[in-house]
Amino acid sequence: MSQPKPCEKKGKSAELRVQKILNKIESLKLSNAYISQLQLPKTEGRMKKVLNRNPKLYSFITVLVLCVGMIVQWFMKDLSTKNCVFELPSASKTLFRPPEDCSMCIGVEGAVRLANTSAQEFEQYYAYNAAPVIVTDAMNHWKAVQEFSFDFFANFYRDGKMGKRINDCFYFAYKSGLNSLQEVFSMDAARANLSGEPWYVGWSTCYSEETRKLRSYYNRPYFLPKTAESDMVDWxxxxxxxxxxxxxxxxxKHMSWQAQVRGxxxxxxxPPPECLYACRWLTFTLQxxxxxxxxxxxxxxxxxVLPGDISITIGAEYD
Ligand SMILES: O=C(O)CCC(=O)C(=O)O
Structure with missing residues (x-):
């Protein structure tokens, strides 16, 4: 058997010392809370010595601690306004999407148009099917059809208290260059009337009060399954x-309906990329x-959006 090397000897004696301390703690029956409060002056002192001898290491650790502190503070600030701490870039969500079963789109030739259906029929054949469906008679008596306009939303957000809080939720600027709903509703009249620089934006409601108020202008589509529920979020x-x-x-999370209120x-x-050879690309116009x-x-x-009126769509998910 070969002789233990000096570092191995040191390791062994350290192990023995730790074991002795553990035995002592065991015999004294100290609680974990008490043990965790004990100071380790020797270790602290040694650490200080190491840092004093390595000013570069000292600066590095200081910068590291500062950075970590700033990151934690940033996350905490984010936590108070968002539902998630980490928002994955949308491209990464697409990349890590599990592959689809192409039976979802094989044989789908276009969007089916339906009218005078029932919640029962819709549930049985369409509600949870991947084939797109267009229901043509579900917006009768919606106040939104007469009321929704750029000015309607401008007044809704500009004057109400929602205006100050609206940016907390989802907002899509697309190519508009308008970075928030505040900017959307501050654009000049010519642009708002579609005679200036073109724009298109999307957003979700954020607060129950906001969703409830907007929902007084439209109804839950009559064809949705009776048991289907929607979150208090509309798009x-x-x-x-x-x-x-x-x-x-x-x-x-779920399937969604999208009502073409105007335009x-x-x-x-x-189809998903893995189904490109098995399924068709579909194109249709929503009136x-x-x-x-x-x-x-x-x-x-x-x-x-096709030539003519401003396009306004309202939609929601259902389970
Ligand atoms: O209505 C639109 O223009 C976009 C809708 C959309 O992209 C969505 O619902 O994910």
């Missing part, structure tokens, strides 16, 4: 011809008064 997309959402896939919008649905039901978590989608 609004608004903007002018030639504009829209770029091709993307969502990572929301006309072309939808392009692309004012029509509601689209589509699984935006599975179909990649892109929208373009």
């Amino acid at each position: 609004i997309f608004m903007g002018g011809p030639g504009q829209g959402a770029h091709m993307h896939v969502d990572s929301v 006309r919008k072309r939808w392009e649905l692309a 004012p008064g029509e509601i689209l039901v589509v699984d935006t978590n599975r179909w990649y989608h892109k929208t373009t």
Whole structure:
């Protein structure tokens, strides 16, 4: 057997000393809380000596501690206004999406148009199916059809207390260059009336009070399954011809309905990349008064507002 090296000897004696201390603690029956409060002056002193001898190490540790402190503070500030500490970039969500079963889109040739359906029929054939469906008669008697306009939302957010808090939730600027709802509702009249620089934006409601107030202008679509529930979050997309959402896939929780309150919008649905050879690319136009039901978590989608009126869409998820 070979002789133990000096460092091995040191290791052994340290181990023995630790074991002795542990035995002593055991015999004294000290509580963990008491032990954790004990000072370790020798270790502290040694640490100070090491740091005094290495000013570079000392500066590095100081900078590190400062940085960690700043990051923690930033996260804590973020926590108070957002639901999540980490928001993954949307591209990474798309990259790590599990592959789809292409039976979701094989044989789907376009969006089916329906009217005079029932919640029962809709649930049985359409509500949880990946094929897109357009219901043409579900917006009768909605006040939103007469009332919704750029000015309606400007007044809703500008004057109400929601205006000050609205940026806490989701907002999509697309190519508008408008970085917040405040900026949207501060644009000049010519741009707002679609005679200036084109724009298109989207946002979600943030607060129950805001959603409740908006919902007094539209109803839960009559065809949704009786048991289906929606969160207190609605989505609004608004903007002018030639504009829209770029091709993307969502990572929301559920299926959604999207009501075309004003204007006309072309939808392009692309199958997930792994199904490109098995499924068709779909294109259809949503007319004012029509509601689209589509699984935006599975179909990649892109929208373009068609010439004419401003496009205003309201939508929500349902389970
Ligand atoms: O309505 C639009 O223009 C975009 C809708 C959309 O991208 C979505 O619901 O994920």
